[in-house]
Amino acid sequence: MKDDPPIDAPFPFPYKGPSRLQMPVLAALSRVVDPEVALSIVDLGLIYGVAIDQGRARVRMTMTSAACPVADVIVDEVEFELEGLLPAECAIEVELCWEPAWTPERMSARARRFMS
Amino acid sequence: MQMRAPRAQRRATASPLTQVSRVALALLVALSLLAAVAGGMLRAGANWPMLHGSLLLSQAAGAHAALMLSGFLGTVIAIERAVAVKLRWAFAAPVAAGGSSVFMLMGRFEVAALLGVSAALVSVAVHLVVLRRQRAAHTALLLVSSLAWLIGNALFAAGQGAAAALPWWFLLPVLTIAAERLEMTRLTRRHALALPTLLMIVAALLFGATTTSAGFAAPVAGGVLFGAALSALALWFGIFDIARRTLFAHGLARYMAVCLLAGYAWLALAGIAWMGMVLGCPGRDLALHALGLGFIVSMVMGHAPVILPAVARVKLLFGPWFYAPLLALHASLLLRLVGGIGHPELRTLGAELNAAALALFAATVVGSAIAWRAERVSRIR
Numbered sequence: 001m002k003d004d005p006p007i008d009a010p011f012p013f014p015y016k017g018p019s020r021l022q023m024p025v026l027a028a029l030s031r032v033v034d035p036e037v038a039l040s041i042v043d044l045g046l047i048y049g050v051a052i053d054q055g056r057a058r059v060r061m062t063m064t065s066a067a068c069p070v071a072d073v074i075v076d077e078v079e080f081e082l083e084g085l086l087p088a089e090c091a092i093e094v095e096l097c098w099e100p101a102w103t104p105e106r107m108s109a110r111a112r113r114f115m116s
Numbered sequence: 117m118q119m120r121a122p123r124a125q126r127r128a129t130a131s132p133l134t135q136v137s138r139v140a141l142a143l144l145v146a147l148s149l150l151a152a153v154a155g156g157m158l159r160a161g162a163n164w165p166m167l168h169g170s171l172l173l174s175q176a177a178g179a180h181a182a183l184m185l186s187g188f189l190g191t192v193i194a195i196e197r198a199v200a201v202k203l204r205w206a207f208a209a210p211v212a213a214g215g216s217s218v219f220m221l222m223g224r225f226e227v228a229a230l231l232g233v234s235a236a237l238v239s240v241a242v243h244l245v246v247l248r249r250q251r252a253a254h255t256a257l258l259l260v261s262s263l264a265w266l267i268g269n270a271l272f273a274a275g276q277g278a279a280a281a282l283p284w285w286f287l288l289p290v291l292t293i294a295a296e297r298l299e300m301t302r303l304t305r306r307h308a309l310a311l312p313t314l315l316m317i318v319a320a321l322l323f324g325a326t327t328t329s330a331g332f333a334a335p336v337a338g339g340v341l342f343g344a345a346l347s348a349l350a351l352w353f354g355i356f357d358i359a360r361r362t363l364f365a366h367g368l369a370r371y372m373a374v375c376l377l378a379g380y381a382w383l384a385l386a387g388i389a390w391m392g393m394v395l396g397c398p399g400r401d402l403a404l405h406a407l408g409l410g411f412i413v414s415m416v417m418g419h420a421p422v423i424l425p426a427v428a429r430v431k432l433l434f435g436p437w438f439y440a441p442l443l444a445l446h447a448s449l450l451l452r453l454v455g456g457i458g459h460p461e462l463r464t465l466g467a468e469l470n471a472a473a474l475a476l477f478a479a480t481v482v483g484s485a486i487a488w489r490a491e492r493v494s495r496i497r
Contacts, residue, residue: 035422037303037362038369044303065299066250067243067258069199069426098249104302115304115361 012042012108017052021085025050028081029059032074039114041074045106048097057086059094062102071096137207141195142428144214148187151221153471155180160401160452160467161460172221179220179228181278184408185285186232187217190265192416193292194235197242197258199427206245209238229273236266253311254299257318261291264325271329282404283325283342289412291318294349297376300358310356317352320345328394339394346407347387353380368421368434371442375418378446382410401463402453409470410449417442417477424481432484433491441477448473 015022029047030040041047041061048060059078063071075094082092107115155176157164176183190213198206212235219228243259268284294314301310320341327338353359359376362369386406393403421438425431452466 035368036300036372037358038365038367064302065252065254065296067197067200067246067255067295067299069196070422071200071426073422073426101250104305107303111303112305114365115358 012045013047014049015051017050017057021052024085025052025082028085029078031081032077034074035070037115039111041078043108043111045102045108045111046074048100052086052090055089056091056093057082059092060097061094062097064102066098138428141191141207141210141214144210144217145188145191145195147221148183148191148214148217149474151176151217152180152183152188153474155183157467157471161464162468163464171223175221175223179278181282181285181404182220182228182232182272183217185282185288186235186265186269186272187213187220189289189412189416190232190235190239191217193261193288194239194242195427196423197239197246201242201245201249203242203245206238206242209235209242211235212238229269232269233266233273236262236269240266252299253315254295257291257295257298260318260322261288261295264288264291264322267325276329280329283321283328286407287321287325289415290321290346290349290407293412293415294318297353297357301356304358304361307356310352314349314352314356317345317348320348336394340391343387343390343392343394343403345387346390347384350380350384350387350411353383371434371438372418372422374439375414375442378442379411379414379418382406382414382446382449386411399457401456405449405470406453409445410453413474414442414445417445420477420481421484430485431488432481433488434484435487437480437483441473441480444473444476445470 011022012026015025017025026042029050030042032041033039034041034044034046037044044064046061046063048062050060051058059082061075061078063074075096078094079092086092104112151172154173155178158168158173158177159180191210194209194213195207198210212231216228216231216235219225219231239262240259243255243262247255247259249255264284264287268281268288271284272278272281294317298311298314324338324340324342324345328335328342330338353376357376357380359373359380361373363373363377364370365373383406386403389399389403389406392398393400417438421432421434448466448469450466452463452470456463456466
């Protein structure tokens with residue numbers, strides 16, 4: 001796809017886990033879209049990190065606003081996308097955190113280009 | 117090894133709301149809206165036999181502004197925030213605001229007023245929690261919106277009447293929208309002037325509302341300032357809001373942008389009409405409903421497909437059919453507010469078609485929820 005990040009671009013968030021799952025996890029999370037702006041949560045820089053080990057996948061992520069009621073829907077979709085990827089016995093935990101605070105610098109070049 | 121529990125089950129146990137309380141809140145929202153719309157149609161001269169002769173509906177006509185702004189929008193905004201903060205006590209705000217509508221319709225104004233003040237007080241506390249979690253300009257502005265609601269409800273409780281409370285009641289949705297759009301400007305390279313100019317506009321709105329309702333200084337000057345600030349806010353949205361960019365996205369994001377941009381046009385007109393209204397020109401209907409329906413309800417229609425799945429746990433299938441009620445709303449408003457100048461019968465017909473547009477939107481939402489389920493079933497098969 002023409003919108004895929006270039007091969008030498010840094011991975012958009014810290015990832016710990018089996019390397020065979022790294023790109024599929026990125027693809028799965030990139031399918032979760034903020035409906036207001038039609039940009040993925042990866043492009044918006046909402047994912048702080050993913051760790052997969054010993055039957056457990058942990059995702060740390062944020063939202064741009066603490067007052068937004070849509071957080072649960074986005075967390076649901078993150079879980080839905082990862083469930084389709086990870087084995088059924090793997091527990092999925094999504095942690096919503098406010099520290100460090102989200103800043104616009106976390107957005108991908110593609111997202112910034114779209115919004116500018 | 118332990119298997120994952122189904123997502124719906126996990127989410128239901130994590131939610132502070134039971135199914136029963138969710139249905140009860142939905143009923144309070146629906147009652148507030150239906151009563152406000154029926155009362156509004158009576159006020160606009162609708163001559164339906166079913167609307168006349170009922171004490172309940174005459175109460176609804178008298179309390180139209182309170183039911184629509186504090187009852188319906190106050191409840192909806194308070195639900196949104198309670199869902200966001202995930203605190204059980206935060207739901208006291210929408211319950212009290214919705215309950216206030218019920219007592220208003222029963223003619224028990226003192227109980228309704230007390231519940232209205234209680235709802236706004238809880239809402240202020242909720243917004244303090246939000247501000248503590250995220251110290252930002254938009255969360256501070258959301259707190260100001262809840263304080264405006266509190267002032268409006270306190271004025272109403274103090275017997276100052278709906279006219280004194282009106283600018284403050286309008287400030288609840290107007291400042292909520294401004295705060296949410298300010299937050300979205302962070303997704304762009306926010307212009308250095310965006311925040312200071314918005315703060316100046318908000319200060320003018322607050323000063324104008326204070327002078328209008330205090331009665332001791334210059335209510336006309338205050339009203340003119342309030343109207344000018346509304347138009348300035350429309351200009352601010354036109355310059356700084358991301359809707360001009362998301363208009364070039366697709367699907368839901370584009371639909372939301374269309375709702376917003378159409379709303380900004382009505383907001384600009386509402387501000388001018390508001391100034392005219394306080395200066396004694398005709399056009400009160402234009403001032404109040406360009407703002408209430410053209411700007412605020414257009415924004416509500418835009419955000420419902422995103423917010424409803426979050427607060428009601430009902431998924432919707434978005435499609436181009438969402439444009440039909442939006443078009444109906446804006447076309448019927450044009451008929452009512454522009455065609456209705458000097459033609460009371462067109463004004464009444466426009467108001468009836470406004471209600472029809474809202475009914476069409478409700479039907480669209482129900483149809484989209486059914487369509488989502490049908491699509492999911494066919495996907496599973």
